[in-house]
Amino acid sequence: MNHEVIVTCAVTGAGDTVGRHPAIPVTPKQIAEAAVEAAKAGATVVHCHVRDPQTGKGSRAPALYRELVDRIRSSGVDMILNLTAGMGGDLEIGPGEKPMEFGAGTDLIGGLARLIHVEELLPEICTLDCGTLNFGDGDYIYVSTPAQLRAGAKRILELGVKAELEVFDTGHLWFAKQMQKEGLLGDSPLFQLCLGIPWGAPADTTTMKAMADNMPAGAIWAGFGIGRMQMPMVAQAVLLGGNVRVGLEDNLWLDKGVPASNGALVERANTIISHLGARTLTPEEGRKKLGLKKRG
Template sequence: MNHEVIVTCAVTGAGDTVGKHPAIPVTPKQIAEAAIEAAKAGATVAHCHVRDPKTGRGSRDPQLYREVVDRIRSSGTDVIINLTAGMGGDLEIGPGEDPMRFGANTDLVGGLTRLAHVEELLPEICTLDCGTLNFGDGDYIYVSTPAQLRAGARRIQELGVKPELEIFDTGHLWFAKQLLKEGLLDAPPLFQICLGIPWGAPADTTTMKAMADNLPPGAQWAGFGIGRMQMPMVAQAMLLGGHVRVGLEDNIWLDKGVPATNGTLVQRAVEIIERLGARALTPAEGRRKLGLPARGERQLERREAGQYA
């Protein structure tokens, strides 16, 4: 069991939740405020996507990320910033016998283009989705090829950002371990076991344990389940020795019929952690646990070099 738990809050995601919840964060201001709310509720890490303020759909616009990061960094509230680098892997196969007629939801770019905002803003952590996946029913595929992943991992390593290795199925874990073997990841690696997304790995004890048992020695890891499995997987991850993730990206309900906020989901997770005899780590403690620079250290280095701070 893990008695010192990093709590990540994934505050908005890119999914079709706008309109299904009264207050999904959409604008950069709302997303930054959601991250700050989560931190004040006890989150160690804020995991951020951005959305097009006009449509609410997921975006990879670096200017939107810049505003979110600027607002968080200037707020006076400490939280480890984790930016997604998963946008740009969306492929909607054409219908029926015309698979090459890609759908309107396709947004497919190379592995380095997916890192444009990471290059500019140097968050402490960014994600690396470690494989291709049938994502839900229909014809939607998330694409992340071995060549793209090697290029992305190498660039993230050069930038000095810590990759959070998103593991949606067992083959993803296999390949992430190969990246480590090839020297494209710095030790200790950080894994996020993502459960319950159709049709990846299911959110259950057997699956999480199997993945946790196959992690490389010395790895840090967290796990989560989506929807109603969010809180059960909080307890399960820490009992198996891992860290946890909650947030509106993965689940929009606090209780049946009661919409959640990022703050209330973090509070619920912290309560579970404490009732099991453990505690949630502060951002400063989380940095030490993950081997990250102290708060502001990287930004100070860039400011001294005349770069963005």
């Protein structure tokens, strides 16, 4: 069991959740306010995407990230900043027998181009999605090839940013461990087990334990489940020796029919952690555990 837990709050994501919840953060100001709310509620780390303020859809515009990070860093509230670097991997295969007629949802760029905002803003952590995945039941694929991942991991290491290795299935973990063997991840790699996303690894005890049992020596790991499995996976991750993630990116509901807020989800996770006899680390303590230097 992990008795000193890093709690990450993923405050908005890039999914189609606007309109399904009364208060999904959309603008840089709203996302920064959500990050501050989560930190004040006790989150150690805030994980941030940006969205197009006009449409609410996920964006990778550096100007939006710049405004967001400026607002967070000028807030006076301490938090470890984790920016996504996963945007730019969307491929919508064409319908039926015309797979090369890519759909309007396609936004596919190279691995290094996904890091432009990371190079500019130098957060303490950024994500690296460790493999390609079928996303849902249609023709949508998230693409992250071995060559793209090696290039991205190398660049993140050069920047002095810590990669959070997003693992959506067992093969992703296998390849992340290969990158470690190749010297692309630095000391004490950080893994995030992303469970319950169709069609990756399911959010259940057997799967999380199998992945936890396959962590390389010296690794620090966290895990989460989406939707109704968010809080059960908080408890499960702590019991298996991991850290946790909650937030509106992964789950919109506090209870059945009760919309969540990021702060309320962090508070509930902290309550579960406390009831298990563990405690949540402060951002300063989290930096020490992860080997980070405060930036900004």
